[in-house]
Amino acid sequence: MLNPFFRKAYLVCAALTSSLLWQAFACAAPTINIFLSDPSGIYQEAADSLTNGLHEHGLWTVNTYTLDRLPPTGSTLTVAIGTKALTAALAASEDSPVLSLLVPQATYERLASGSHQTSALYLDQPLVRQLRLLNLALPNLKQAGVPLGPSSRGFQSSLERASRGSGVSVKSVVVSQGSELLSALSDLAENSQAFVLLPDPVVAQRGTLQSFLLHTYRLRKPVLAYSAPLVQSGALLGLYASPAQLGEEAARWISESWIRGEFRLGPPRHPKSFTVSVNRTVARSLDISLPSEERLTSQLEAMK
Amino acid sequence: MNRRHLGVMAYLFAAVACANPTDTLTEADYFSEQPVVLSASRLPQPVNRTPAAVTVITREMIEASGFRHLVDVLRLVPGFVVGWSGGNMPAATYLGLADPFPHWMQVMVDGRSVYNPAYGHITWRGIPLTLDDVDRIEVVRGPNAANDGLNSMLGTVHIYTRHSTMTLGGMSEVTAGDKNYKEANLRYGAETNKGSWRLGLLAREDERHGVAQDHATDLQLSFRGDFQPTRQDGLMLQLGISRNFWEGTNVGQLFFDDQHAYYLSGHANLLWKHALSENREWSLQAHHTFHQNKENILPSLSGDYRTSGSGIQFTYLDISASEWRTSLSGEYRLNRVYLPALLGTDEYLEDHIFRLSGGTEWSPSRDWVLHAAAMLEHHTDTDKLHLSPRLALNWLPSGEHSFRLGVSQGQSALGIYASNTDIKIINGGDIDQLNLSTSKLDAEKINSIELGYLLNKPEWGLNLDVRAYQNRIYDIVDTQAILVPFDTVDGKADTYINRPEVRQRGLEYHLQWRPSSRGWLILSQSWIDTDSAQETWWYPLSVPPYTLSLLTGTRIKGLDFSLGYYHTGNFIWDTGDDVNVSKYNRLDLRLAKSWKTSDGQIELILTLQGLLEGELEYMAEYLYKRQEFGRHGYLSLKYEF
Numbered sequence: 001m002l003n004p005f006f007r008k009a010y011l012v013c014a015a016l017t018s019s020l021l022w023q024a025f026a027c028a029a030p031t032i033n034i035f036l037s038d039p040s041g042i043y044q045e046a047a048d049s050l051t052n053g054l055h056e057h058g059l060w061t062v063n064t065y066t067l068d069r070l071p072p073t074g075s076t077l078t079v080a081i082g083t084k085a086l087t088a089a090l091a092a093s094e095d096s097p098v099l100s101l102l103v104p105q106a107t108y109e110r111l112a113s114g115s116h117q118t119s120a121l122y123l124d125q126p127l128v129r130q131l132r133l134l135n136l137a138l139p140n141l142k143q144a145g146v147p148l149g150p151s152s153r154g155f156q157s158s159l160e161r162a163s164r165g166s167g168v169s170v171k172s173v174v175v176s177q178g179s180e181l182l183s184a185l186s187d188l189a190e191n192s193q194a195f196v197l198l199p200d201p202v203v204a205q206r207g208t209l210q211s212f213l214l215h216t217y218r219l220r221k222p223v224l225a226y227s228a229p230l231v232q233s234g235a236l237l238g239l240y241a242s243p244a245q246l247g248e249e250a251a252r253w254i255s256e257s258w259i260r261g262e263f264r265l266g267p268p269r270h271p272k273s274f275t276v277s278v279n280r281t282v283a284r285s286l287d288i289s290l291p292s293e294e295r296l297t298s299q300l301e302a303m304k
Numbered sequence: 305m306n307r308r309h310l311g312v313m314a315y316l317f318a319a320v321a322c323a324n325p326t327d328t329l330t331e332a333d334y335f336s337e338q339p340v341v342l343s344a345s346r347l348p349q350p351v352n353r354t355p356a357a358v359t360v361i362t363r364e365m366i367e368a369s370g371f372r373h374l375v376d377v378l379r380l381v382p383g384f385v386v387g388w389s390g391g392n393m394p395a396a397t398y399l400g401l402a403d404p405f406p407h408w409m410q411v412m413v414d415g416r417s418v419y420n421p422a423y424g425h426i427t428w429r430g431i432p433l434t435l436d437d438v439d440r441i442e443v444v445r446g447p448n449a450a451n452d453g454l455n456s457m458l459g460t461v462h463i464y465t466r467h468s469t470m471t472l473g474g475m476s477e478v479t480a481g482d483k484n485y486k487e488a489n490l491r492y493g494a495e496t497n498k499g500s501w502r503l504g505l506l507a508r509e510d511e512r513h514g515v516a517q518d519h520a521t522d523l524q525l526s527f528r529g530d531f532q533p534t535r536q537d538g539l540m541l542q543l544g545i546s547r548n549f550w551e552g553t554n555v556g557q558l559f560f561d562d563q564h565a566y567y568l569s570g571h572a573n574l575l576w577k578h579a580l581s582e583n584r585e586w587s588l589q590a591h592h593t594f595h596q597n598k599e600n601i602l603p604s605l606s607g608d609y610r611t612s613g614s615g616i617q618f619t620y621l622d623i624s625a626s627e628w629r630t631s632l633s634g635e636y637r638l639n640r641v642y643l644p645a646l647l648g649t650d651e652y653l654e655d656h657i658f659r660l661s662g663g664t665e666w667s668p669s670r671d672w673v674l675h676a677a678a679m680l681e682h683h684t685d686t687d688k689l690h691l692s693p694r695l696a697l698n699w700l701p702s703g704e705h706s707f708r709l710g711v712s713q714g715q716s717a718l719g720i721y722a723s724n725t726d727i728k729i730i731n732g733g734d735i736d737q738l739n740l741s742t743s744k745l746d747a748e749k750i751n752s753i754e755l756g757y758l759l760n761k762p763e764w765g766l767n768l769d770v771r772a773y774q775n776r777i778y779d780i781v782d783t784q785a786i787l788v789p790f791d792t793v794d795g796k797a798d799t800y801i802n803r804p805e806v807r808q809r810g811l812e813y814h815l816q817w818r819p820s821s822r823g824w825l826i827l828s829q830s831w832i833d834t835d836s837a838q839e840t841w842w843y844p845l846s847v848p849p850y851t852l853s854l855l856t857g858t859r860i861k862g863l864d865f866s867l868g869y870y871h872t873g874n875f876i877w878d879t880g881d882d883v884n885v886s887k888y889n890r891l892d893l894r895l896a897k898s899w900k901t902s903d904g905q906i907e908l909i910l911t912l913q914g915l916l917e918g919e920l921e922y923m924a925e926y927l928y929k930r931q932e933f934g935r936h937g938y939l940s941l942k943y944e945f
Contacts, residue, residue, distance in 0.1 A: 041335075042331065082330075082331055083330040102331045103330075104330070104333070107329050107330060123331055123334055178472075179472060179904075183905070199333045199334060200329070201329060201333070204333065214469065214470065218439070218440070227334045227335060240334065281623065287352070287353075287703075287760075289670075289703070
């Protein structure tokens with residue numbers, strides 16, 4: 001048995017040591033700055049999910065900044081949510097790593113070309129997953145038609161790879177202005193059983209979306225689109241990741257990348273998470289019998 | 305603001321300023337809300353789940369047919385016949401009652417009924433609508449009064465025009481052809497932040513037969529605007545006006561050499577659709593249509609008329625439940641007719657129409673669909689309440705085969721003319737009473753039962769739609785001679801009465817085959833057997849016992865080639881005392897070649913019609929000359945940009 005004096009001294013020392021250790025550990029925990037394009041809407045939704053995920057996966061110091069209050073330089077990692085935040089972060093923090101979130105692949109590649117310390121969790125779903133979903137939903141599918149515009153024309157080689165990876169033949173046509181779109185769709189429709197709509201300011205701008213969806217509907221060809229609002233507007237299928245899904249996946253990625261006191265993010269990548277949605281009204285109108293969204297999701301996940 | 309902030313702001317400004325807005329893709333493109341397109345529309349059902357047989361004439365078929373007039377397109381539907389009188393005036397009818405005023409068929413353009421309330425018929429040439437405007441035509445074969453009200457007795461023709469976003473940019477087309485055919489067609493469309501619009505102008509001059517009086521000119525102006533003020537609301541506004549001069553007649557028969565008609569019609573149609581959710585919507589439609597005709601039927605008898613039809617309709621549609629789809633509709637319509645020479649009054653006669661209709665579709669499983677619908681309407685003209693019900697059952701044992709059993713009742717609006725006629729010629733002290741209505745007539749009625757079969761073989765590119773039916777048509781309006789004491793010439797006049805009945809049995813099919821992407825074929829046939837009571841012996845004569853139409857198209861080395869063949873058995877267009885046997889045996893050919901330009905497309909189109917022999921059109925012996933539609937050629941040059 002210890003002398004009471006030594007016992008007290010031991011307890012005090014143990015408490016002091018624990019406190020010092022805690023302090024030391026806390027000081028070593030990385031600081032993550034979340035930089036929002038706007039402190040609301042999809043950006044806040046992604047940020048909340050990211051913050052919650054980070055706290056679940058480890059002890060981090062998480063600070064949130066917006067365009068009017070830039071994150072300090074020298075932080076361990078800046079997560080830029082949205083195109084404006086990424087643009088500003090790249091300009092401000094040349095030395096610290098930046099992870100891009102909620103930014104399309106094409107935009108990220110244009111903004112971040114030459115930056116070595118950056119990586120991205122793209123907003124876009126991988127093309128091969130899109131084609132696989134179309135194949136699962138439409139068993140008679142032989143070829144998918146893909147109208148491309150000035151922004152999305154760069155996807156042509158990716159489409160060819162995705163075609164090989166999915167077994168779905170792809171035919172694409174590039175249009176340079178909105179007025180060419182409808183005749184391009186009619187040409188594509190000759191041998192295609194469905195269309196894949198990719199984001200492009202010419203192919204899918206607000207003014208042409210209406211005519212795009214009406215025209216495909218009258219051609220009796222279903223459309224796979226890249227967002228929930230497009231499915232609500234008349235696309236048969238949607239494949240996308242929500243801001244919350246992207247925030248959660250980014251948190252997992254960040255925690256897995258913290259290795260020996262530094263972030264090793266690796267190259268940009270497409271999200272692993274996704275949501276499948278179906279417009280049943282359109283399905284019924286086109287007389288297409290579709291599996292449930294849950295079944296399509298599980299089948300698609302099994303193909304990862 | 306420190307230097308770092310300034311640097312970032314300058315970078316942002318430069319990035320934004322330098323970026324080509326058409327090349328910049330942001331997260332907003334993924335998440336911003338889009339206009340509701342199809343959810344705001346009343347989505348059509350697949351044809352194998354409809355309560356009635358529906359033939360859809362697509363834009364591709366319209367273009368390939370090479371027809372110059374809208375009404376001719378109906379030849380592609382089994383059981384339909386189209387006839388043209390001396391005077392270059394068309395009439396179309398389904399399953400018979402081939403007379404100059406066929407009124408047993410409803411015709412609607414974007415939901416607006418276009419029948420002429422004076423006679424209850426369609427003035428096809430006077431509708432300010434070009435073939436270029438039309439997106440598709442859905443023809444309901446069989447009574448559809450439960451949905452579309454009186455007049456939808458034998459069928460309904462729903463014409464849908466192209467959404468204005470489908471016609472952005474400019475188009476000009478000039479056509480010249482045989483029999484002095486000249487046509488210029490201009491169209492321009494553009495879009496704004498909230499919508500889009502187009503304006504069309506058509507000028508046409510033709511002589512159909514090249515004999516007697518059939519020189520006609522049409523000048524038409526039309527507008528369509530589509531606006532999306534909010535994400536849930538869609539507005540469509542249509543305006544149109546047609547000015548026509550027809551050396552012939554617009555009242556059915558030619559009586560003298562110098563007969564001619566000046567015709568003016570116009571319309572406004574406003575449709576507001578509001579999406580309550582993805583699967584529920586309401587719509588409000590208001591429209592007004594007027595017709596004015598200036599014509600002497602005889603040198604001493606004017607056929608001038610002015611009519612109008614105005615209406616407002618509210619419709620609610622709910623397809624939110626997977627098993628149930630429901631629609632409810634209420635409508636008020638006012639028809640006004642001023643026809644002093646034939647109605648014996650200088651006042652406008654009015655018919656206030658109140659309609660309530662509802663329909664529901666119950667699909668307890670994927671294999672079965674049960675439809676029930678009814679229309680209840682009251683006409684103040686006859687002070688009668690009419691009920692038009694329909695019940696139908698679809699059985700879909702597989703995706704390939706489906707069967708339909710339907711029973712329905714329909715009724716016809718007679719037009720204000722039939723119940724109020726008072727035609728007399730006063731020459732000095734002599735009164736010759738020609739026609740005189742003596743009582744309010746009952747609506748003509750039909751009871752119909754049908755069995756349908758549809759085959760869908762996508763791997764063969766084949767769709768087949770077969771319909772067998774039996775109709776009982778009764779209370780048919782006919783003329784009967786009566787004694788008129790004040791008639792000082794012969795003491796007689798014709799009055800209108802309801803006759804007994806006729807019975808029809810028929811079989812028809814519509815086949816679409818697209819064996820490859822290079823070519824397609826549409827084939828329709830119908831066989832109709834009509835029995836009549838003795839009093840209506842004339843009716844079966846006006847029914848074509850057999851019709852056939854074939855349209856095929858292909859693309860070979862950039863050349864669009866299509867061939868159309870149309871045939872009917874002998875039948876009679878009933879034109880009063882004349883007995884004129886008509887039949888078609890017509891072959892049409894169309895060749896089109898297009899070239900891309902730097903800003904658009906140029907298309908050259910050659911159309912040859914009537915390659916086999918003269919088509920006997922109605923009023924065959926007008927002025928002792930055969931009214932034959934002989935060989936015609938047209939050359940069109942079209943530029944779209």
